[in-house]
Amino acid sequence: MDEARRRLDLLWRRGTEFLGTELAIMGGAMSWISDRHLVAAISNGGGFGIIAGGSMMPDRLAEEIAATQERTDRPFGVNLITMHPQLDQLIDACGELGVGHIVLAGGLPSTAAIRRAKDTGAKVVCFAPALVIARKLVRSGADALIVEGAEAGGHIGPVATSVLAQEILPQMGGQVPVFVAGGIGRGEAILSYLEMGAAGVQLGTRFVCARECVAHANFKQAFIRASARDAQPTVQVDPSFPVIPVRALANKATQDFIDFQHRVIERWRSGAVEQKEAQLEIEHFWAGALKRAVIDGDVESGSLMAGQSVGMVTCEQSAAEILDELVGQAMAALSLRESRDPVGV
């Protein structure tokens, strides 16, 4: 096993050096979930926790960063959403508190935003949903990339992690550290992406049932009960009314959203509402829905954002236990290969 750990450490060395951690496993930011408690627990467990700053105002973010710093002296990052009206002030708050890594999510970040984040002294990580965008982000100054496929929980693109990884790792892996996310539930999968050239990985769904995670017991129970096929992307009923796809566990709200779209579109067809107004009504359907499920425990009308790896969430564990399990699985897979390969070919 010592030899397996040595090989694993070599495989993800670029990632651990970039993050300043023992393990190149990032706990992806999850709104309402990735706060001081979960972030510090992941970082204290050897991984890299990331605060979800997307829905916070600058003062609130500063408070969360300071509280996390009180709970861990290990590195952690902050995830910001590029369309936030106070993005510049949020970046400045990270700078003032010496945050080492800023993740820019939720749309293509401008070169100016990347520059501003880098000027704080932080390393900047961006999401690359396609190879051309990966190239552009690196030209704009991104220090590392996250490649996240459609298996992930939350907002998703159309392409599977396995395909994005094949498209982007061989081209970009030599230029900047690339982290793979979406659908990763076990250490064997982590190992295979590292062997394809990833510097590390990012997991969200697997950390929701961490003991330190503040999510409501109902939310965690829904994860423990669910299987992969329950984590479905949102359904769009009419191409004229686009819906941003989000992967979540199917519940009453999933069906309500389909019925709601039909009703709104019917009103538009009858001339009762303008198209723009109808589109806005559809977009507002999910407002506050994640908080309702995560914080209030309303698993019927709230949004149960979850990735397909939810089937591999079977109980509540500490963040450190989850990380140990993932590392153990990766090492066991490496050891198995060594035993199958006695002549070292």
Ligand SMILES: Cc1cc2nc3c(=O)[nH]c(=O)nc-3n(C[C@H](O)[C@H](O)[C@H](O)COP(=O)(O)O)c2cc1C
């Ligand atoms: C409940 C939930 C909330 C999420 N919220 C955010 C978010 O606010 N910002 C973001 O960039 N990603 C968000 N994500 C995506 C995660 O950061 C991570 O990239 C993703 O969960 C990885 O895929 P996995 O779920 O298959 O592990 C969220 C995911 C989940 C499950």
